[in-house]
Amino acid sequence: MHKNIDEIKKLESAPKVVRNLFSNSELEKFLNLYHNLPTTVHNKRQNVIKKRWLKNFSEELESLFYEKVKNEIGEFKMDNLKDEKNEDILGLFQESYNPIGLHVDAGFNLDEVIYKQTLIPLTSKGSTVIFKNKFYGNSTNFTIDENELKVKDLKYGQNMRSSEHLNIYKKKPFDQEHHKKFLQHEKIENLSGLEIDLVYEWELGSMLIFDRTRLHCSSSLIEGKKIGLTTFTKK
Numbered sequence: 001m002h003k004n005i006d007e008i009k010k011l012e013s014a015p016k017v018v019r020n021l022f023s024n025s026e027l028e029k030f031l032n033l034y035h036n037l038p039t040t041v042h043n044k045r046q047n048v049i050k051k052r053w054l055k056n057f058s059e060e061l062e063s064l065f066y067e068k069v070k071n072e073i074g075e076f077k078m079d080n081l082k083d084e085k086n087e088d089i090l091g092l093f094q095e096s097y098n099p100i101g102l103h104v105d106a107g108f109n110l111d112e113v114i115y116k117q118t119l120i121p122l123t124s125k126g127s128t129v130i131f132k133n134k135f136y137g138n139s140t141n142f143t144i145d146e147n148e149l150k151v152k153d154l155k156y157g158q159n160m161r162s163s164e165h166l167n168i169y170k171k172k173p174f175d176q177e178h179h180k181k182f183l184q185h186e187k188i189e190n191l192s193g194l195e196i197d198l199v200y201e202w203e204l205g206s207m208l209i210f211d212r213t214r215l216h217c218s219s220s221l222i223e224g225k226k227i228g229l230t231t232f233t234k235k
């Protein structure tokens, strides 16, 4: 559990969509950056390409991003992982063809005061489901898949696997309509006790901001590939 839960809770707020924040030419710069960055992970099973936003690839975008986010959430620090050269990783570009499963991005250090995370869509088709439910441990993938739950040998920056969410929230069955409409890639049993807060339909130029304690996942509505940039902040 996070040590500063009280402080983390005080900083929590409803998820927020900021529209018309980035111009087309700014988005194009983000996409160029994405294409110029080296590939970190290509997970063939999940069909996900991940690229780390490495520092000094684009100072222009670094300060643009910082100013825009600061304008929305006030003072913050980036909660960065480090690369092999001990340089900060500013965020994560993800190109995916399949929906990403239920998880929380609460970080890897229980001493930090985790704050907000941001999602900037770089393609127009996609959606992200934010649940009302919160979790105060480390970054975790929530699953009931026995093989996934066996994975214990985690590399730096990898999420834990757990089914403990099913014990935390009231075990009310998940809304069947919502399951059919948005979450067919998840077993409905894995969603027991969860309630949707917001379904963010990706829109170019907009940014989604939400608390790092919120459970979330992609919705099952994907047409082709989607590319998004996620970053994580702390106080």
Ligand SMILES: [Fe+2]
Pocket (backbone or CB within 6 Å): 103, 104, 105, 216
């Ligand atoms: Fe996430």
